[in-house]
Amino acid sequence: xxxxxxxxxxxxxxxxxxxxxxxxxxxxxxxxxxxxxxxxxxxxxxxxxxxxxxxxxxxxxxxxxxxxxxxxxxxxxxxxxxxxxxxxxxxxxxxxxxxxxxxxxxxxxxxxxxxxxxxxxxxxxxxxxxxxxxxxxxxxxxxxxxxxxxxxxxxxxxxxxxxxxxxxxxxxxxxxxxxxxxxxxxxxxxxxxxxxxxxxxxxxxxxxxxxxxxxxxxxxxxxxxxxxxxxxxxxxxxxxxxxxxxxxxxxxxxxxxxxxxxxxxxxxxxxxxxxxxxxxxxxxxxxxxxxxxxxxxxxxxxxxxxxxxxxxxxxxxxxxxxxxxxxxxxxxxxxxxxxxxxxxxxx
Amino acid sequence: xxxxxxxxxxxxxxxxxxxxxxxxxxxxxxxxxxxxxxxxxxxxxxxxxxxxxxxxxxxxxxxxxxxxxxxxxxxxxxxxxxxxxxxxxxxxxxxxxxxxxxxxxxxxxxxxxxxxxxxxxxxxxxxxxxxxxxxxxxxxxxxxxxxxxxxxxxxxxxxxxxxxxxxxxxxxxxxxxxxxxxxxxxxxxxxxxxxxxxxxxxxxxxxxxxxxxxxxxxxxxxxxxxxxxxxxxxxxxxxxxxxxxxxxxxxxxxxxxxxxxxxxxxxxxxxxxxxxxxxxxxxxxxxxxxxxxxxxxxxxxxxxxxxxxxxxxx
Numbered sequence: 001x002x003x004x005x006x007x008x009x010x011x012x013x014x015x016x017x018x019x020x021x022x023x024x025x026x027x028x029x030x031x032x033x034x035x036x037x038x039x040x041x042x043x044x045x046x047x048x049x050x051x052x053x054x055x056x057x058x059x060x061x062x063x064x065x066x067x068x069x070x071x072x073x074x075x076x077x078x079x080x081x082x083x084x085x086x087x088x089x090x091x092x093x094x095x096x097x098x099x100x101x102x103x104x105x106x107x108x109x110x111x112x113x114x115x116x117x118x119x120x121x122x123x124x125x126x127x128x129x130x131x132x133x134x135x136x137x138x139x140x141x142x143x144x145x146x147x148x149x150x151x152x153x154x155x156x157x158x159x160x161x162x163x164x165x166x167x168x169x170x171x172x173x174x175x176x177x178x179x180x181x182x183x184x185x186x187x188x189x190x191x192x193x194x195x196x197x198x199x200x201x202x203x204x205x206x207x208x209x210x211x212x213x214x215x216x217x218x219x220x221x222x223x224x225x226x227x228x229x230x231x232x233x234x235x236x237x238x239x240x241x242x243x244x245x246x247x248x249x250x251x252x253x254x255x256x257x258x259x260x261x262x263x264x265x266x267x268x269x270x271x272x273x274x275x276x277x278x279x280x281x282x283x284x285x286x287x288x289x290x291x292x293x294x295x296x297x298x299x300x301x302x303x304x305x306x307x308x309x310x311x312x313x314x315x316x317x318x319x320x321x322x323x324x325x326x327x328x329x330x331x332x333x334x335x336x337x338x339x340x341x342x343x344x345x346x347x
Numbered sequence: 348x349x350x351x352x353x354x355x356x357x358x359x360x361x362x363x364x365x366x367x368x369x370x371x372x373x374x375x376x377x378x379x380x381x382x383x384x385x386x387x388x389x390x391x392x393x394x395x396x397x398x399x400x401x402x403x404x405x406x407x408x409x410x411x412x413x414x415x416x417x418x419x420x421x422x423x424x425x426x427x428x429x430x431x432x433x434x435x436x437x438x439x440x441x442x443x444x445x446x447x448x449x450x451x452x453x454x455x456x457x458x459x460x461x462x463x464x465x466x467x468x469x470x471x472x473x474x475x476x477x478x479x480x481x482x483x484x485x486x487x488x489x490x491x492x493x494x495x496x497x498x499x500x501x502x503x504x505x506x507x508x509x510x511x512x513x514x515x516x517x518x519x520x521x522x523x524x525x526x527x528x529x530x531x532x533x534x535x536x537x538x539x540x541x542x543x544x545x546x547x548x549x550x551x552x553x554x555x556x557x558x559x560x561x562x563x564x565x566x567x568x569x570x571x572x573x574x575x576x577x578x579x580x581x582x583x584x585x586x587x588x589x590x591x592x593x594x595x596x597x598x599x600x601x602x603x604x605x606x607x608x609x610x611x612x613x614x615x616x617x618x619x620x621x622x623x624x625x626x627x628x629x630x631x632x633x634x635x636x637x638x639x640x641x642x643x644x645x646x647x648x649x650x651x652x653x654x655x656x657x658x659x660x661x
Contacts, residue, residue: 091461146648147656151461152408152601156643159588163637170633275469278462288462320481324473327466334463335456 021292021337025285025300032304033060036311043315059314062191069192070185072306073199074258076299079277079284080206081250083298084243086281087210089223089290090143090150092244095251095277097161098135099270102128102255104165107174107265110181117180129252135161136248140241154244158274165267173266176259184260195257202253206295209246219243223290279326280305283333292337305329355605357649358598358613365620373627383506385623386616390512391416391571393615395586396593397519398446398563400611401556403594404523405535406603406655407453407460409557411468412564413587415445417580418475419568424484424578432494438569439562445471446561450554460557475580485577495573508570515566519608522559532556536603538655588636592643593618600650 037057044051054060078095085092109124135157143153176182184195210216218239221229230236254273259265284301286293308329309322370376395412402409419438426434445467452463498507523529531552534542543549567586572578597614599606621642625635 093461142644142648146644147653148644148647148651149601149656151459152647153644155410156640156647158640159643160637160640163634163640166633167637275465278465282462288459318477320473320476322473323469323476327469327473330466331452331456331458331463334458335452338457 021285021287024336025283025297025304028283029300029304029307032307032311036060036307036315039311039315059311064310064314066188066192066196068303068306068310069196070261071310072302073195074254074261075273075276075280075306076199076302077202077250077254077257078273079280079298079302080203080295081247081254082277082281083206083286083293083295084210084219084250085150085247086286086288087219087223087290087293088240088243089226089288090240090243091278091288092139092154092247093151093274093278094135094139094154094158094161095254096270096272096274097158097163097165098132098139098248098251099255099258099273100165100267101135101161101168102132102252103259103265103269104168104174104267105131106256106259107176108168110176110178111174116178121178125256128256129249132248132250132252132255133245134248136245136251137241139248140244143244144237144240162267162270165270169267171267173264176263176265181260182263184257195260199257202250203295203299206250210294215239215242215246220291223292225291275326276305277302279330279333282337283329285333285337287337288334289338354650355598358596358610358617361596362613362617362620365617365624369620369624369627372624376623376627383504383509385619387506387508389615389619390508391567391574391583392586392589392593392618393512393612394515394570395564395567395583396590396597396611396615397515397608398560398567399590399594400519400597400599400606400608401523401532401563402460402464402560403591403599403601404532404603404607405553405556406539406601407464407553407557408591408601409446409449409464409560409564410461410587411445411449411464411471412560412567412590413583413585414468414471414475415442415561415564416568416571416583416586418445418471418478419565420572420575420578420582421475421479421484421580422578423569423572424486425478427486427494428490431490434494435566435569438565440565442565442568443558443562446564447554447558449561450557453557454550454553464557472580479578479580481580483577483579483582486572488576491573491576498570498573508574511570515563516608516612519563523607528552528555533604536605538604585636588639588643589618592639592646595643595646595650598650600652601647602652602655604652604655606650 036059037054040057040059041051041053058064078099082092082095106124106128109127110121113119113124114121139154139157142148142157143150184198185193187194189197218234221234222236222239226236255269258269280301281298282288283304284293284297284299286297305326308325312322313319375381395416399409399412419442422441423434423438426437430437449460449464449467452458452467453460500507523532531547534547535549535552539549568583571583575582593614594611595601595614596617597606597610599610622635625638630638
C-alpha cells in the first residue's frame with residue numbers, strides 16, 4: 001500500500017520502524033480490549049465474586065460492543081473524511097462547523113418538506129451531502145487559492161460554520177422524531193443498529209476511493225511529495241480542492257448519523273468532533289506529514305479512542321479524565337509516527 | 348504607491364477608518380465614558396492576544412490559550428481563599444507550565460504547534476473539570492474584594508484593569524524590542540533555519556515563547572475570573588477566535604517575524620470597534636462569530652508572507 005521503506009532505517013531486520021508504525025495501532029487496540037476486562041476481573045476478584053476473564057466481562061460483551069459502535073459511527077465518518085486530508089499532508093479543523101450547518105439545514109429541510117422519510121423529505125439527505133460538499137469546496141478554495149495554510153483556513157471556516165449554524169437556528173434545537181429516520185438507531189440487525197451498517201458501507205466506499213480511483217492515489221502522491229507530484233504533471237491544487245470537498249461530504253454523513261443517533265439537530269451537534277476525529281486519525285497511524293495511512297487505520301484509531309472512552313466509564317474512571325488522556329495520546333501518536341531524520345523543524 | 352510599503356500601516360488605518368465609520372453612524376460612540384468601558388471590557392481578551400502574539404511571532408500558534416484561561420479561572424476560584432492575592436502567582440505559573448510543555452512537545456517531539464497546543468488544551472480542560480468537579484464555581488465576594496477589589500477602582504480616571512493591560516503591554520514590548528530574547532524571537536520568526544545556523548538555541552527560544560503565551564493566557568483567565576467572580580471549565584470559551592483575530596488584524600502574520608505586541612494592541616482595538624459596531628448596527632450576537640470568522644480569513648489572506656511558504660502550502 002504505502003512504500004516508505006526508502007526513509008526507514010533498519011532496527012534489526014524484523015522490527016523495522018515501518019513495521020512498528022504500521023502494526024502499533026492494531027496492537028494497541030487489542031491490548032486495550034484485553035486490558036479493560038482485566039481491570040473488571042481484578043476488582044471482582046478483590047470483592048470475592050466469581051468472574052471468568054472475558055466471559056463475564058461487562059466491557060467485553062455484545063451489548064457494550066454495540067454501544068461502542070453507536071458512539072463511534074458519526075465520529076468514524078468524520079475521521080474518514082479527515083483521513084483524506086491528512087494523507088495529503090494538510091489538515092482540516094472545520095468539521096465542527098460543517099457538521100452543525102449540515103445537521104441544522106438537514107433538519108430544517110426534513111421538517112419543512114414533510115418530516116418523514118416516506119415523503120419528499122428524503123430529499124433533505126442529498127441536500128445535506130451537497131451542503132457538506134459546498135462547505136468543503138469553499139474550505140479548499142480558501143486554502144488553495146488564497147494560499148493560507150490549511151489548519152488556519154479550516155479553523156476559520158469552522159468558526160464561520162458554527163456561526164452560520166447559530167444564525168440559522170437562533171440557538172434553538174430542532175427535533176427530528178420521524179420513526180423511519182430514527183430507525184437508524186432503533187432497528188437492530190444482529191444486535192447492531194442500522195447506522196453501524198450505513199457507516200460500514202461508507203467506509204467501504206472511502207476505501208474504494210482511496211485504493212481504486214485515480215483521485216485516491218493522487219492524495220498519496222500529494223502527501224508523499226507535493227513538489228514531485230506537481231512536477232510530474234499532477235494538478236495538485238485541483239486534487240487538494242477535491243479532497244476537501246470529499247471530506248465535506250463525509251462530514252455531512254457524520255452529521256446525518258449524529259442527528260439520527262440523538263434525534264436533535266442544533267449548533268452544538270458538531271461539538272467535540274474536531275478533536276476526537278483528529279485524534280482517531282493520528283492514533284490510527286496516518287502520519288500528519290502525509291503519504292502514509294488510510295481509512296482502515298482510521299477505523300482502528302476511532303475504535304481505540306472509543307474503547308478508551310467506554311472502558312474508562314466501565315472501570316469507573318471519571319469522564320473528565322478522557323480529554324486529558326486523548327490529549328496525551330495525540331502527542332504520543334504524532335511523536336512516534338514522526339521520522340526525525342526527515343524533519344528539519346516544525347512550526 | 349507600493350503595496351508592500353503601506354502594508355505595515357494597514358492596521359492603524361483600518362482602526363481609524365472603522366472608528367470614523369462607526370462614529371459617523373452613531374455619534375454616541377465617542378462618549379468618553381462609554382469608550383472607556385468598552386476598552387476596559389476588552390482587557391482579558393487583550394492579555395490573551397498579547398501572549399498569542401509571541402506564539403505567532405515565531406511562526407507557530409497557540410490553540411490552547413482559551414483552555415488554559417478556562418483552567419486558570421477554576422484554579423483562581425478554588426485557591427483564592429487559601430492563598431489570597433498569592434493565587435495570582437499560581438495562576439501565572441500554571442499557564443507558564445502548560446505553555447512550556449506545549450513548547451517542549453513542539454520542539455523536542457516534533458509535533459506541529461497547532462496539534463501540540465490543541466492537545467495540551469484538552470489536558471488543561473481535563474484539569475479544569477477535575478478541579479471544578481464539573482460545576483460552575485463562584486468566588487466568595489468578601490475574599491475577592493480583599494484580594495482583588497483594587498482591580499475595579501480607578502486612579503485619575505484610569506481603571507486599574509486598563510492599567511494592568513498597559514503594564515503588561517509595556518513588559519511584552521520591552522521583552523520583544525529591548526532584550527536579546529526579543530531579537531532571538533525575531534530571528535526565529537524570520538527564518539528558523541538561518542537562526543539555527545547562526546548558533547541560536549532555537550528550541551529554548553521557542554519553548555519560552557509558548558511558555559510566555561501560556562503565562563499571559565493565565566493572567567487573562569485570572570482577570571476574567573475576578574471580573575466574573577467565579578470559575579468554570581467553559582468560562583472563557585469564545586476567546587480563542589477573537590484572540591487570533593486580534594493578533595492577525597493587528598498585522599502580525601501567521602508566518603511570523605514581523606508585527607509584534609503594539610500591533611496586537613491595535614488589533615484588539617479593531618476587534619473591539621467591530622464588536623461595538625455590531626451592537627450599534629443591531630447585528631445580533633449570534634452573527635458575531637460568523638463575522639469574525641470571515642474577518643479572520645481576510646486578515647490572514649492580506650497579511651501572510653507567501654514567500655516563506657516556499658511554494659508549498661500544507
